[in-house]
Amino acid sequence: MRLAPSTDQAGYAAAVHELLTDADLPGVASAWADGDVAPWRAMWSRLAGLGVTGLIVPERWGGLGGTVADLVVVAEELGHHALPGPVAESIGAVPALLAAAGRDGPADKWLPEIAAGRVVATLAAPPWLPFAADPDVADLILLAGTDTVWAGRADSAYPSIDAGRTLAEVSPAGVLASGAAGAVAQAMNMGALVCAAQLLGAGRALLETSIGYARQRTQFGRPIGSFQAVQHRLADVAVGLEFARPLLHAAAAHPGQRDRDVSAAKVACGEAAHRAARAALQVHGAIGYTREQGLGRWLTKVRALTLSWGTAEQHRARVMAELAKEARS
């Protein structure tokens, strides 16, 4: 098993990075925050052009048929740019759910559209995922129970702590699949892994921007990055990110993605990103607290995503439950 990304995976992530770097994401995000999602839809189409929206959709439904390991490398890059939208849902959980549970009807109907970027999907799955993210941009809204999947109807959406995100509760509006416990479990792990990857990428962006700012901002006649208090805090951020990544890649690479490993990855990536966010705001000081500067897109996305797809408390409980099972067997 190779845990570090392959040359192909790194090359694909670099292409995604390039597309997003050229795409005026600050403009996309601020339009979104003002209620105009058209620039975001255009951006999503361009990602579809690269294959991102169909990355794990099997080829028979028009996707790239990529692996989960491919998916987390790309999702890290989407988090790196704090891309708004139901990312974990539309490129991770829903494709996994439909491909595994939807066999005939729903998969044939929706997967080609999701892969092509024409349909954006979201999902609620209480209690781990009590809300569907971004129902206002979603063309397909699902509700998953332990072993049943419904087409869903979103209630009115709440604004999130993240200005580039809304959340809504979902009520059932017709059964799409039943006896789908395995598919639901797999989809939940897929969503958690994509979310963890986004967190890792956001954490990396926060570290990079903090380093850049600390090198350039001068106080007391020196760059603030020359002070040990700043250096040591950013060193700790780097260690956290560096040692969260292998948990993510190991969980993604294991066939079937084990609950224990997915939860370990979600906890570690969330903690590392959160530590990066807190350090980044302190390093930037007051300028980082302004909407205009833009750091807030990452700060609030990190806080939202650490709470989504299972909280740290839920995932820690699941790690121990799995370890206890292993000890008994």
Added chain:
Amino acid sequence: MNLDLDAAAIGFRDEVRDWLASNLPATPLPSVDTPAGDAAHRDWERRLAAAGLAAVSWPVEYGGRAAPPLHALLFDEEYHAAGAPVRIGQNGLFLLAPTLLAHGTAAQCARVLPPMARADQVWAQAWSEPEAGSDLAAIRSRAIRTDGGWRLSGQKTWSSRAAVADRAFGLFRSDPAAGRHRGLTYLMFDLRADGVSVRPIRQLDGTAGFAEIFLDDVFVPDQDVIGAPGDGWRVAMSTAGHERGLSLRGPGRFTAAADRLVSLWLSDPRPALRDRVVDAWIGARAYRMQAYASLDAPVPPSATKLFWSELDVALHETALDVLGARAEVDPAWTAGYLFALAGPIYAGTNEIQRDILARRVLGLPR
């Protein structure tokens, strides 16, 4: 854990597992820092060497198997999972040997490595001095040119295992006129030579795990210089990378300790401590997965050292709290805890590691 090992790796892992199962001492060896323990641990190393397991990654001609890095990782995991004895030769095996293989001559490797693998020669590291700790380049001990070699004078301290070791390796100032980082020479010397005296220092746990070394005009032949005279800092920094990184502290120690911690908690599952146990387990798994990932993509040694040393303290702190009042009289966990407390200090304090990581890796200004 399914790491998709190939047949050769599985065969090797099974060989190590089987060998350890049938050769492990029935009762724990006496402490390595006592005379009886010294003999017992050297005997254990000889048995490992005879089985070709003392240093699997070394070239065959020096007593290794030329095994790939993956096999060294697997050996480390099996060794710790089996609870096998402390490696008395670890300073030589994990710190000097990689340095010699990178910077030494073939003649030096042929002379030094085979007796090191058999623990006929146990090595101590002689770097720190009373006035050169975190500021290692402040070293004052001298190496003065003489006919056919060098004469060493000065004082080294915090030298692990020097009380029982046969030989030592370290840095000496050979050209006081040169800059701090230049003019240092990397030398090997005999701890039993004329002019050497060793004074053991009792550590926090009561054992004489490290010592002071006093050198008074000690002769060292030219053949015991590693790399070029005056190039010692560069040579030493390659050893430092090994000490801070994976070769000294492989993931096996933490994986084994985390598994024991989880079992301990499950035997009396108190909810308030659960998340700390989970975090220790996650940390050990992160370190292990990073070790596997590092086979393809290297990790900065400073980051690695920060991670394992802090994980080790947190893991053992958690174990003591899980044990509760009984922890105070639990010899295994308290010994592990006291050992872990040294981790953030040796091999360059964690504060120095953060400096290095911030400046050399992250590119923050001085």
